[in-house]
Amino acid sequence: MTGSGLQASACLAALEAAGITHVMGIPDNSSAPLFDLLSEHADIELVTVSREGEAFAIASGVWIGGGRPLVVIQNTGLLESGDALRGTAVRMGAPLPVIVTGRGYAKMERAGLEPGVELDAELLTRPDVDSVALLTEPTLAAWGVPFARASGRDDVGLVGATIEQARAEERPVALVLTQALS
Amino acid sequence: MRRLEALEAIYPRLSDCVVVTIMGAVAAELQSLGHRPGFFYLQHAMGLASSMGLGIALSRPDVPVVVLDGDGSLLMNLGGLTTMARYRPPNLTHLVFDNESLLSVGGFPTATSTGSDLAGVAAAAGIPYSVRVHELPTLTAEFDAALDADELRSIVAKTEAHYEPPAATSGFVTDLGLLENRFQFQRHLASL
Numbered sequence: 001m002t003g004s005g006l007q008a009s010a011c012l013a014a015l016e017a018a019g020i021t022h023v024m025g026i027p028d029n030s031s032a033p034l035f036d037l038l039s040e041h042a043d044i045e046l047v048t049v050s051r052e053g054e055a056f057a058i059a060s061g062v063w064i065g066g067g068r069p070l071v072v073i074q075n076t077g078l079l080e081s082g083d084a085l086r087g088t089a090v091r092m093g094a095p096l097p098v099i100v101t102g103r104g105y106a107k108m109e110r111a112g113l114e115p116g117v118e119l120d121a122e123l124l125t126r127p128d129v130d131s132v133a134l135l136t137e138p139t140l141a142a143w144g145v146p147f148a149r150a151s152g153r154d155d156v157g158l159v160g161a162t163i164e165q166a167r168a169e170e171r172p173v174a175l176v177l178t179q180a181l182s
Numbered sequence: 183m184r185r186l187e188a189l190e191a192i193y194p195r196l197s198d199c200v201v202v203t204i205m206g207a208v209a210a211e212l213q214s215l216g217h218r219p220g221f222f223y224l225q226h227a228m229g230l231a232s233s234m235g236l237g238i239a240l241s242r243p244d245v246p247v248v249v250l251d252g253d254g255s256l257l258m259n260l261g262g263l264t265t266m267a268r269y270r271p272p273n274l275t276h277l278v279f280d281n282e283s284l285l286s287v288g289g290f291p292t293a294t295s296t297g298s299d300l301a302g303v304a305a306a307a308g309i310p311y312s313v314r315v316h317e318l319p320t321l322t323a324e325f326d327a328a329l330d331a332d333e334l335r336s337i338v339a340k341t342e343a344h345y346e347p348p349a350a351t352s353g354f355v356t357d358l359g360l361l362e363n364r365f366q367f368q369r370h371l372a373s374l
Contacts, residue, residue, distance in 0.1 A: 022240065045240065047269060049233075050261030057230035058265070061202075061237020064222070064368050065245075069237070087227025088234065092364050 005179030006156050008033035011099075012041070014159035015070060020044055022062045024055035025072035030101035030180035034072065052077030053084030056172075059096055060088040070163070071098045075136040075176070085172060086143065095167040098145075098174040099159070104130025105178040115149070140174055147174040153182075183318050185279045185341040186211050189250075191322045192277075195329055196220075199246040199275075200371060202235040204228065204255045206286040207345045208279060212250065213356045214348030219370035222363055223356045229258030232266060232276055238371070239271035245374055246273050246329060253280040253294045260303060263336075267308030270334040276309075277325065278336065281343040289343055304336040312336040 209223035235249035282295035
């Protein structure tokens, strides 16, 4: 990942505009600038979890209690979270926006591969490809979670759009960041 | 001590709280005592009742929140104890029924049957107060104290591995749909 992705400050402004009250997640190199801003934020409560699956249950509790939560995790943690996501936010119909930082997307691009490429054992074990990037979007699709992909700074509008879609459809909706926040 | 006896003993005090239960027999037994709109039975996501309770407690610090957990469930989410301890909402009480088995699926022993100490794990995770109880009077005293304390507390109640499906329920499940339960629970919370 490079630093040409969304600006963390612009992302935070979108969360503020949408009235997000709590952010659950685990930082990675890509989302660290946003976590830095959130850790000092006066109105948005940051809950750093120990394992990503917790984030979906905590967020579901926050929502049922009247808050407006957001989850921020890496795509590796998303894969770990399958049953937590299914068993809480999806089953409950919780309007939960999820920002997923996309480890491996740069490698995938350098390898000339696109998300959605047909998977096989050879591709999933190639040393020049991080398999988590290959699996992220097919997994979201398989789980019935709508998603969009944000690549650069011009895509900041997708943050608010993702939140709006989650609320309108009353279910989790993901925004996959293919580059690190700057 | 049987879990149903324990639930009967604490049931009167639950009227002042909202309650999140794990899936399975605990939920069915609680419902058999009389459903209340402040009861939410998590029917999926084994292990995550405590995390959901944490979320409710954080978003509604004015409402006492009780999580009814089990040893098999908590063993699936030990990291959740560290998150609870980190944010330690004072309005959250975590009650774990430890029958040392996965009773709902045949009684296979859990790690607590070979010595894993959940109260000790909770303490080591940083829960401000944790205690293991074996007798009903001690449980009710600790539970009352937890509700009256302005502090996150974890109580591990050692119970018999015994379950008789309540007549009003279907085995190990409640007869309340998750979405219906969610709407009802959410409206109840909003009314408080």
